[in-house]
Amino acid sequence: MSAAERFDRLPDSETADLARASATELSKLLAHKPEADRARVQLDDTELILPRHALALLRDILTEMAQGNAVTIVPTHAELTTQEAANILNVSRPYLIQLLEKGAIPFTRTGSHRRIRYQDLMEYKAARDRQSQEALEELAKQAQELDMGY
Incomplete structure (x- = not known):
């Protein structure tokens, strides 16, 4: 092994x-x-x-x-393939490519292949996680205002 x-x-x-x-x-x-x-x-x-x-x-x-997780160390300057980046975000590769083409995450091309800097991916992930947390907090606030038992 x-x-x-x-x-x-x-x-x-x-x-x-x-x-x-x-x-x-x-x-x-x-x-x-x-x-x-x-x-x-x-x-x-x-x-x-x-x-x-x-x-x-x-x-x-x-x-x-x-916590039972496998761990991989990636240098912050590393470039990832679209599949590696999709795995980190836990999204499909086609969805990741849509994000890249919309400009949500910067990328470069190596021939016909897209490469994403690990640091750029982590910045996108942090922003996405922050937005999700804010939305969750807003929903909880609304549920409390409506006395929904949350």
Whole structure:
């Protein structure tokens, strides 16, 4: 089994439990040492020094694993295919292409293929999520005003 195959699978319950405990402890350490910009980590007989940003990223990865999610790391400058971008947004590829053609998400062409910068996709996703949250809050407000029991 290759490394890529190992990390593409969803964590089993034992792994999720271990990730949860590790994320909790790492969060506590980061909170109790806000001035620390690096940490010493022992792995068997090897000692590593990691930057704080890597520790925060590790905490986030462990948190996702604790929730049963598979995790993929993508550099923010990376370019994605339309299928990869559609998967991240949880939409169909044809719908994503409509968004691209409408100008909702910037893209470039490499020959006949469209490429989307990860950072642009995440900005679109954040705006979409914000709009959804605002709409949900407005609906809840209206339901309360109409005494609908919400």
